[in-house]
Amino acid sequence: MTVLTAHFDGKVLIPDAPVSLPVDCALEVRVQPLKKRVPLSAEDRPLMKLLRSLEELPDNPDWPADGATQHDHYLYGLPKKP
Numbered sequence: 741m742t743v744l745t746a747h748f749d750g751k752v753l754i755p756d757a758p759v760s761l762p763v764d765c766a767l768e769v770r771v772q773p774l775k776k777r778v779p780l781s782a783e784d785r786p787l788m789k790l791l792r793s794l795e796e797l798p799d800n801p802d803w804p805a806d807g808a809t810q811h812d813h814y815l816y817g818l819p820k821k822p
Contacts, residue, residue, distance in 0.1 A: 745774065 742761065746753045753769070761767065782788060804814060812818045 745756045810820050813820045
């Protein structure tokens, strides 16, 4: 049996964390309210954790300084824009 926490948005149940469940398989779901759902602080949200992790990476001197403006060149090999 897999136990997971989720919240109900008024239409569907949304897991609070990624889950590994069988696909295209009927499942039995039992609902039991928890005492109180504590919302995640802004700092504990997954995207904020990812951003903090990325900020901890050292700068790479080999990365292009114009990567944002010339992304088509670096991703697809198109000529650089003037």
